[in-house]
Amino acid sequence: DDKPDQIKKFTENFILFQLTKKIRQNDYASAIPLPTEDIEIGDSCSFAGWGANEERPNHPSNELRFGYSTIWPHSTCKRSVDSIKDYEFCLWHPNQRRTTIDS
Secondary structure: OOOOHHHHHOOOOOOOOOOOOOOOOOOOOOOOOOOOOOOOOOOEEEEEEOOOOOOOOOOOOOOOEEEEEEEEOHHHHHOOOOOOOOOOEEEEOOOOOOEEEEO
């Protein structure tokens, strides 16, 4: 398995690098716009990651997955996901039974 330890253990969810030089952009590497304001409940968002899925709920995905969703309030999410932490946010998928949490 060639994934970094932090992905295997689910302890580090993301990292941002501030680069000193521009990268060469191509089909595999490109810049993404970061939000300039705080995320609000009800905002639409896109997400990507190697998180667990319904087929393998206790393991990270082998493929990078992405989707689009809406931010839900913690109080609503906590009814179906007891384990949500204060630093995480909750996403709702209209075509799925489950909510998703991430940090």
